[in-house]
Amino acid sequence: MRRWNGWGDEAEHYPLEEGARAYLVERVGAGQPPRDATLEEVVRRVPPSRLPDHPLVTSDPETRLRRARGQSLPDWIAMRSGRVGAVPDGVAFPENDAQVRELLRFAQEAKAAVIPYGGGTSVVGHLTVDPDGPPVLSVDLSRLWKLHYLDEVSRLATFGAGVRGPDLEAQLRAAGYTLGHYPQSFEYSTLGGWVVTRSSGQQSLGYGRIEELFA
Incomplete structure (x- = not known):
């Protein structure tokens, strides 16, 4: 599965080799690895959705969290520290043009901002939710792939x-x-x-x- 707080797949690991670790200790001294916040800890802190219910929109906290950030260094620090900030209020997975139109109509009526979500690889803040802004609907386009x-x-x-x-x-x-x-x-x-x-x-x-x- 896609890593929730960084690049790549959760099954892939690249540990630092002992030779490299010894070199770093010699040059800069022994370090203490930071403790990353767990997915469960961060999910518990996701606030309730501000959007009304809609059959095409999920307010599941983990689904919303996974679409809250991109892949820049500030994004990684935010996710790994657990200080994520605002997250989308809902996520939708349209499967055709009609559903996209319906979601845009829903967002307009709910006075919500819409953030399209593709692969989540942005490094310039495209996915970051404005904490002082209106409710946000993240539209995940992954099912429009054919x-x-x-x-x-x-x-x-x-x-x-x-x-x-x-x-x-x-x-x-x-x-x-x-x-x-x-x-x-x-x-x-x-x-x-x-x-x-x-x-x-x-x-x-x-x-x-x-x-x-x-x-």
């Missing part, structure tokens, strides 16, 4: 905005194509996130930045 149409004449493909890099490439590769866009966050980030942040990738000199690949 290739809807591929025009092999113009070589234009239409995808759901929530498709992550590996799934996008797998669907194109099955038809003999590639997008060729590989940012460092490729494993987790989404096409929608690439477009709105004007992403560049490791092969941008060959294929172009995302704004050159988007129609």
Whole structure:
């Protein structure tokens, strides 16, 4: 499962080798590892939702917490210390255009701000909730991940905005194509996130930045 307070998967661990540890002790002295707040501790401190009930929206505290921060150093410090700050008041997982429209209508009526959530890899504060602002609805786009149409004449493909890099490439590769866009966050980030942040990738000199690949 995706790590809740940092990058990568919870099953992957990279312990510091003894040689490196001895070198650091020699150079800067013995250290005391900080104690990370546990997921259970932080979940208990998530406040009640300020949104009215809606069948497409969950107010589950852990679900809201997992979409409260991105992957910057300040985000990691906030999550690991347990001082997360404000979190979204609800999370929705639309599966089609009609549900997206319904969620936007609901947010407008509830006077709520909407934060789209793709892969959660932002490092510039896109996901941070304003503690003094209105209620926040996080719209998780992960279920909008399919290739809807591929025009092999113009070589234009239409995808759901929530498709992550590996799934996008797998669907194109099955038809003999590639997008060729590989940012460092490729494993987790989404096409929608690439477009709105004007992403560049490791092969941008060959294929172009995302704004050159988007129609």
